[in-house]
Amino acid sequence: MLLTAKSVSVPGVRLQTVTARIGEDAGGGLHLQLHAGQADVAAMGWRRLGLTLDGALQNERTGWVFDGNVRVGGAPGSALGNAHVTMLVSELANTLQVDIQQGNAQASVALPLDQPSHAQISLKNLPAGWLQGLLSTVWSGRPTSGRLDAELALDVRDTGIQSTGQFTLDGAGFDTPTGTLAGQGMNGNGRFNIDTTDGPAQVDLDAILHGGELLLGPLYARLPDHPVQLGLHANAQRDAFELSRLRINDADALQFDGALAFDAKGALKTLKVDHFQASFPAAYQRYGNAWLDTLGLRNVSIDGQLSGSLDLRADGMHSFAFDTNGLDMADADGRVAISGLRGGLDWAAEGERPATKLLWRSLQFYRIPNGAAQSHWQSRAGTLSLQQPLEVPLFKGQLRVSQLDWRPAAAKGQRLATSLVLTGVDMAAFSHAMGWPAFPGTLGGAIPALRWVDDRFELQGGLSASLFGGFVDITRLSLQQPFGPSPVLNGDIHLQQLDLGAITSVFDFGSITGRMNGSIDDLRLVNWSPVAFKASLLADSGGRISQRAVNNLTTIGGGGVASGLQGVVLKWFKTFGYKRIGLDCTLRGAVCQMGGLDTGADGYTIVEGSGLPHLHVIGHQTQVDWPTLIRRLRAAIEGTAPVVR
Amino acid sequence: MRKLVHVVLTTLAVLLVGCVTINVYFPEAAAEKAADQFIGNVLGDAGQPAPAAKKDPKTTPSSAGQQPSAMLLDLLIPAANAADTPNIRIQTSTTEAIRGRMQQRFQGALGTLLDSGAVGFTSDGMVAVRDAAKVPLSERAQANATVADENRDRAALYSEVANANNHPEWEPQIRATFAKGWIDKARAGWYYQNSAGAWQRK
Numbered sequence: 001m002l003l004t005a006k007s008v009s010v011p012g013v014r015l016q017t018v019t020a021r022i023g024e025d026a027g028g029g030l031h032l033q034l035h036a037g038q039a040d041v042a043a044m045g046w047r048r049l050g051l052t053l054d055g056a057l058q059n060e061r062t063g064w065v066f067d068g069n070v071r072v073g074g075a076p077g078s079a080l081g082n083a084h085v086t087m088l089v090s091e092l093a094n095t096l097q098v099d100i101q102q103g104n105a106q107a108s109v110a111l112p113l114d115q116p117s118h119a120q121i122s123l124k125n126l127p128a129g130w131l132q133g134l135l136s137t138v139w140s141g142r143p144t145s146g147r148l149d150a151e152l153a154l155d156v157r158d159t160g161i162q163s164t165g166q167f168t169l170d171g172a173g174f175d176t177p178t179g180t181l182a183g184q185g186m187n188g189n190g191r192f193n194i195d196t197t198d199g200p201a202q203v204d205l206d207a208i209l210h211g212g213e214l215l216l217g218p219l220y221a222r223l224p225d226h227p228v229q230l231g232l233h234a235n236a237q238r239d240a241f242e243l244s245r246l247r248i249n250d251a252d253a254l255q256f257d258g259a260l261a262f263d264a265k266g267a268l269k270t271l272k273v274d275h276f277q278a279s280f281p282a283a284y285q286r287y288g289n290a291w292l293d294t295l296g297l298r299n300v301s302i303d304g305q306l307s308g309s310l311d312l313r314a315d316g317m318h319s320f321a322f323d324t325n326g327l328d329m330a331d332a333d334g335r336v337a338i339s340g341l342r343g344g345l346d347w348a349a350e351g352e353r354p355a356t357k358l359l360w361r362s363l364q365f366y367r368i369p370n371g372a373a374q375s376h377w378q379s380r381a382g383t384l385s386l387q388q389p390l391e392v393p394l395f396k397g398q399l400r401v402s403q404l405d406w407r408p409a410a411a412k413g414q415r416l417a418t419s420l421v422l423t424g425v426d427m428a429a430f431s432h433a434m435g436w437p438a439f440p441g442t443l444g445g446a447i448p449a450l451r452w453v454d455d456r457f458e459l460q461g462g463l464s465a466s467l468f469g470g471f472v473d474i475t476r477l478s479l480q481q482p483f484g485p486s487p488v489l490n491g492d493i494h495l496q497q498l499d500l501g502a503i504t505s506v507f508d509f510g511s512i513t514g515r516m517n518g519s520i521d522d523l524r525l526v527n528w529s530p531v532a533f534k535a536s537l538l539a540d541s542g543g544r545i546s547q548r549a550v551n552n553l554t555t556i557g558g559g560g561v562a563s564g565l566q567g568v569v570l571k572w573f574k575t576f577g578y579k580r581i582g583l584d585c586t587l588r589g590a591v592c593q594m595g596g597l598d599t600g601a602d603g604y605t606i607v608e609g610s611g612l613p614h615l616h617v618i619g620h621q622t623q624v625d626w627p628t629l630i631r632r633l634r635a636a637i638e639g640t641a642p643v644v645r
Numbered sequence: 646m647r648k649l650v651h652v653v654l655t656t657l658a659v660l661l662v663g664c665v666t667i668n669v670y671f672p673e674a675a676a677e678k679a680a681d682q683f684i685g686n687v688l689g690d691a692g693q694p695a696p697a698a699k700k701d702p703k704t705t706p707s708s709a710g711q712q713p714s715a716m717l718l719d720l721l722i723p724a725a726n727a728a729d730t731p732n733i734r735i736q737t738s739t740t741e742a743i744r745g746r747m748q749q750r751f752q753g754a755l756g757t758l759l760d761s762g763a764v765g766f767t768s769d770g771m772v773a774v775r776d777a778a779k780v781p782l783s784e785r786a787q788a789n790a791t792v793a794d795e796n797r798d799r800a801a802l803y804s805e806v807a808n809a810n811n812h813p814e815w816e817p818q819i820r821a822t823f824a825k826g827w828i829d830k831a832r833a834g835w836y837y838q839n840s841a842g843a844w845q846r847k
Contacts, residue, residue, distance in 0.1 A: 179777025179785065213782055220786035290786030294793040485746070485794075486739055486801040526739035526805060589734035589809050627738070 010116055014040040015051065022057070030057040032066060039072070042156070045133030049074050055085070063090035070100065076136075077129025077143075089113070105130075105147075117157065121165075123150040128172050135174075137161070139201060139236040141181065146172030152192075160196030167192060172212075178265060181241065186212030186223065190230075200237035205230070216260070217268045220290035224250065224282075240264050253282035258310075270313045277307040280327070296485065299332035308344070317408050319348035323356075330364075335483050337364040345377055345384065349409045353379040355387060363392070365482070366528075367433045370394050383407050395433070397424035397442070416452040421445075427467060437506045441467035445474070456480040468506075470497035470515065486527050493520040500539055504549065512581070514543025530587060538582045538597075542610060544575040577611040585624075592624040671818045672733050679735040679806075680819075680826040687747045688830055734809045743802045747795065754791045764792060765836030765844055770803065770824035771796045775836055775844050799823075 003020040017037035025031040032055060039051040055068010066087040072080040083102035090097070091113065098109040106124040111117075128143035135141060137160070152165025166189070173184040190207025207230045214221045233245035242261040249255050258273035280302040284292075292300055308322030323344030330337035340361025346353045359374040371393030378387055386404040404418040427441035445463030452458075462475035473494040480488040495518040504511045518537035523530065583606055584595035596604035596619055604622070609615035750756075755772070758764035763779040764772050772795050780788045803823060807816040828837040831847045839845050 173782070175778055175782075177778065179774075179780070182782050182785070184782040215782055215785055218789065290790065293786065293790035296794065296797060298790075481801075484801070485797055486743065486805070524808065526737070527742060529738050531737040531739055531805075531809060532811075588811070590736050590738070 008036075014042075016040075025056060027056075030059075031055070032057040032068070042137075044075075045135070045137040046072075046075055053085070063088060063092065065089075075130070076132035077127055079127075079130035079133075117155060119154045119156075121150070121152050121154055123148060123152075125149065128169075128174075137196065139241070141174050141176045144173040144175050145184070146170055146186070148172065157197050159198070160201075162195045162197055164191075164193040166190065180215070180217050180265075180267075181262065182215045184213045186214065188227075188230075200235045203232075203234040203236065205232050205234070207231075217262055218291050218294055219268075219287065221287045222285070222289075224253070224286060226251070250282075250286065252279060253286050254278050271310060272312070273308070273310040275307075276309060277305070279305050296483075297331050300329060301332075302327070302329045304328055304341075317349070320408075321346040321353075334364075335366060338362075340372075347379040347382075347384045347406075347408060349382045351381070367435070368394070368430075369433070370399070382409055394422070394425055395429040396426040397422065397444070413451060413453045416450060416457075418447075418450050420447040420450070422447075422463060427465060437508075439467055439506055440502070441465055443467075447477075455484070457482070467498065468502040469499035470495065472496075472498070489523075489525040489528070491523050493523060495519065495537070500543065510549025511546040511575075512539075512543065512549055513545075514539045514578075514581075515541050516581075531589075532587050534586045536582075536584045538580070539578075540580045540582070542577070542579050545578055545581075545607065545615070546575045547573055573613060576609060576613060576615040578607050578615065579610040580608045581606065587626055590626050592626050592629065594619055594622050594624050671812075671815055673818075673822070675733040676819060676822045677826065679733050680823045681830065683735055683740070683744065684823070684826045684830045687744055687751055688832070689748065689751065733806075735806050737805065737809050739805050740802060740809070743798045743805070746798055750791065750795055754787070755795055758788055758791065759832070759835045762834070762836055762846070763788060765838060766824075766827045766831055768824060768828075768838040768840055768842065770820045770827060771799055773838075 001022045003018075003022070005018045005020075006016065008015040008018050015036035015038070019035050021033040023031050032053065034051075034053040036051040038048045040047050040049075050071075050073035052071045053066070053068060054071075055066055058065045058067070064087075066085070066089075068085060070080055070083050070085040075081070080100065080102060083100050085101075086097075086099045088095075088097040094113050096109075096111050096113055096116065098107075100107045100109075104125045105127060106122075107126060108122040109119050110121075111119040126148045128146040128148050131148070132142045135143065147170045148167060149170075150165055150167040152163055152167070155162040168189040170187055172186045173182070175182045186209055188207050188209035190205060192206075193202075193204040195202045208227045209223055209230055210227050211225050212223050214223060229247070229249040231245065231247040232243050235242045235244060240261075240263055242259075244259050244261075246259055247257050255275065255277040256273060257275040258271070260271045261269045263269045278288075284300060284302050292298070304324060304327035306322055306324045306327055308320065310320045311318040321344065324341055327341040328339045329341070330339075338360055341358070342360070343358040344356050345358060346356050355376065355378040357374065357376055359372070361372050363370040363373070373390060373392040375390045376387035377384055379385075384406045386401060390401040390404070392399040392401070400421045400423070402419050402421060405416070407415050421444075423444045425443040427443055428438045430443065431437065431439045443463060443465040445461065445465075447459045447461045447463075449460040450457060451460070457479045459477040459479070462473055462477065464474070465472040471494075473496070475492050475494070477489070477491040480490075495516060498516045500512045500514050500516050503516075516537060516539040518535065520533050520535045523533040525531070580597055582597035586593040586595075594604065596606040597608055598605050603618040603620040605616070606619050607615055607617035751759075755764065758780070759772075761779050763774060763776050765775045767773045772792050774788065774792055777785055777788070803820040804813070804816050806819050807813050828847075831837055833847055835847050836844050837847060
């Protein structure tokens, strides 16, 4: 008997160009062959698949039994490519029972005959890839690996599906087209509830996971082998993805209660954390590492506990708070280190927040260690203010922050208002920390205001150091990306009445007496080394320059002059008198444009001598290679002769 | 008479326009050359690693008759070989440090990401992840960090070159010049973004 039909529809399933052949087989039973050119199973996301059923049909006491094979061509994950299927239609019990087995994957479906849109499904060892079609109906993501056991109820409606049940995952993975949300090797079990009938898919999930990796935008988690509780409520609408409830409980590392949303590009759109508690270093190793890496903070060593909350929306930060009872942190590059941090901050864009206290045992920026300090804070109407002046010990002196207002949500350029006073900083200790020769002196100054625009801090006012019996004034200071890979420092330096004798003794370069004035304008340090400045140094009150200074210059040059008549003449004198010394250097790129007291066609005068023997130093080269100059100067100071090529 | 008025007016107009156009001058050809040199250096296939100012200066002892101290100073301060430097500077200690880091990245993680097509050159002189799915999950977070590092260095490079030339306002032009340079010098198989923002394979 051959039956053909153009189209056969039951709820959830639609078959087209169907041919069914029923004949008697050798054993006296019936043999059924059914082929559908196009089978659509909307709930599974299967469209236009070839379907072939081939097997024996028997009428038993319980009802009709079909025992045979099913072959579905082109289903995602090769689902039902060639499976053994048993179907039992029992009018008495009002059920259709389908058992499918392919390899060690098993699926059983039971549905009432009078309501075939409702099914009870049991899955065992089902390849996760089989569900790709099902997932694609609600989300652009797809399962990539793993196996699944589940017991669930499924209702297929015209507008979508509803399903609820429990599941066990074994090595499951998933991925999205943008690759920003993904998981791999995850094991776990839990309960779920999916509803796609009312607009975007709603997913409720409560699970216990152990092992595997999970990528959620910039957040990457390496799940531990012990159980981690995960609870979430997700809205998925094609590419956009929102977790309106997310709860993570990893007992010894992280507790997190919040919500987050990603836009269609997989970028983090909002992040709300109501309650956050982290224990380091475990939390850093498992959850924070990748995110801090993208911020340029690599290999952070962090130890202690931190709890807090955060409300970050598309239009900016709305509130944050944190509290710790002991935290130590240092980044691998030595840019910043905090130890013994205790207390917290509490800020909100609106209203008043409780006052907080934040204190630390030590705080280090680059090579500058700051001592223990205590600060008091309170947030009012979006401004987080220092309640009492903050005093930080710094190189035997003190940095006093008399006022500080931070408005995290304000317009650029108005986020920070502060005034700082620096007193009695010991230059010897400071220069030692910087790895310079020890300058005796003290540094102080006032920064009455500071402007913060983008990544740049502009300091008004200035610093003044009393150094070498004179003064060094630093003004127009600005600092860009202080913790970036290329921090930029700009400023103007003015030198007044510096004692050359003291300077040359520190640098061990021979001795020059007298006083020096000068300026270094438009100084630009990138990564703490100068790339541009306009320096002009002048000693015009007269003095003496030692033979050793001259000798030192000689050795720098490779000893080319110490021989011969001139060398002999030089050795007769311990010092030479001079009237004026002047040197200009304008650095641009790697080239210094040199100048001196007066510039003639033949060169520029650097030292104008007085008395006998009359020393007159004239420079001839106006364009000087800066790295080479520095290398030789450094060698001269350190007392090792460079190799002259 | 009327002709004469026309001529005078036209001349005036030309002069006026002339005055305006002189104001802004970006040495495009020089910038392109400098950018190509830098990029070639980073990608390691230009074979011309020594731009003008970097030559090791030879210290030539001065002739007899010059004062000894002047000779000393000449020895101390070698002349820079700046004669054939283009009129845009690209080499400072900062750009050199950035170049070093970029070079390392291109020989390592970033090169692999570009080869695989996971990352491409954007039309604004940066790099971006174009297909994260090409990277195994465990390396994806690292790839994001590498891209972020590279972009931080690129942003610093463009602003540093503009600053080194005493024209911070040139930054957008320098960025555009570099953007073109990166794409021109991209190896076959690498992806880049065309001006419309679509990814293309070289």
